[in-house]
Amino acid sequence: MTMRGYPRADGRKGIRNVIAVAYLVECAHHIARAIVTRCEDIDVHLIGFPGCYPNEYALRVMQALGTHPNVGAVLIVSLGCESFDRKALQEAVAASQRPVDTLVIQETGGTAATIARGVQSVRRMQAAISMIRSIPMSMSDLVIGTVCGGSDGTSGITANPAVGRAFDRLGAEGAACIFEETGELVGCERIMASRAATPELGRELELSVHKALAYYTTMGFGSFATGNSEGGLTTQEEKSMGAYSKSGGAQINGILKPGDQPPTGGLYLLDVVPDGEPRFGFPNISDNAEIVELISCGAHLTLFTTGRGSVVGSAISPVIKICANPDTYRKLSADMDVDAGRILEGRGTLDEVGTEIYNAVVRTATGERTVSEELGHQEFILTYKTFEPIGPACLPMRQSPVRRP
């Protein structure tokens, strides 16, 4: 089985060839959605930002998404008076040599006219990007994220460590593997720091978790939902230890923030908690906000583990769903790609499920659709945040020659 990717001007390769229709304020959401709906194409995806106030982080993430390897072309839908810098977004996409159009509703004649123009624009883009031929892709071209959602007491003993096994193998073969949510690493900071490539990076890993703890303490809640406790989890640090096992056992090569691309293969932590004093509310208000940030770092696909049973997918990058709980799997098997809960019933081992996840990654990168893609899941959410650039100790591998064969 050969993985294939669509070549992009920056040298990256995409495992999908998606047209992103991006609204820049909630006031343009309906029109952008109507364009996507009328195109009736599984590879035309809706993304957007709801706020009218400017935000550097949101612009950076939207630029990263508009130039993501899985994206072939971008249609920008602006109301006209919002503060989002549509010119900067348009320029970033154009500079990446992708087709891009901007429709400004206030200049295009309103709802019906903008929808009609948008559909025409997407049709032209479909014709243009259908000319791009996929080429063979190696493991070192691949960036893979992982996230957990709807965790329970089974997550940390089946699906999460099985993802860890898959990550160890994928990373050793050259893929960049990203785990995240520092708020769900509270309690694991010392153990995690001991796996850092350098002592300075270890210190940064601990600091990123301290930042998360301070932030969530101000918010008044940890990253812990009612379903977590119904599923047997009692404390934040217990949930954290289970979540942490998704990272496997490899050396941690660096820390990324949203929009940063991993400079080498191997394992990276994505720091998703804003810098500075808490300003805009909870770091990630739902699982898809985390997935969007993984994609902003270049993730071609996301490994999503769930115990209680999440059904989500994502815009732009496919989601592979790995079910931790055998009872949940029986109820929601039509929403799951991998049955990891069978380990608890003696019908498989961690190594076997890890291999199954690895194989699902390869199949998805050959173009095979995941279950959530087939079901039409294209969730997307992006909200306000503030970040400082990563510090010099966060990417020790950047100083070494970057090896991406």
Place this chain on the structure above:
Amino acid sequence: MTSDARLMLLHPEDDVFVCCSSIAAGDIFLIEGQPVCAAKAIAMGHKVSRRHLAIGAKVRKYGAPIGSMTVAVSPGDHVHLHNLASDYLPSHVLDTGNSEAKR
């Protein structure tokens, strides 16, 4: 020492087992060779005490501390929100009527 097949020990130093197949109220199960009768049902994914744990005792799972006891427990007791609390952040729980353990 033998324990029930429905209970999983994740690390040799752990203070709790994880229930990997539901235990019904009234079921007899073994904790370190000693029979215990389940006072209430214990669902998959929930924790069962491996030993006596005093108030304030740190509890280990995965070989790592996951919080401190707020109520003393005996071997075989269900360990959850009613007797264990985080050392970092409080756990918010919505009363959906499903939660068998409320604070």
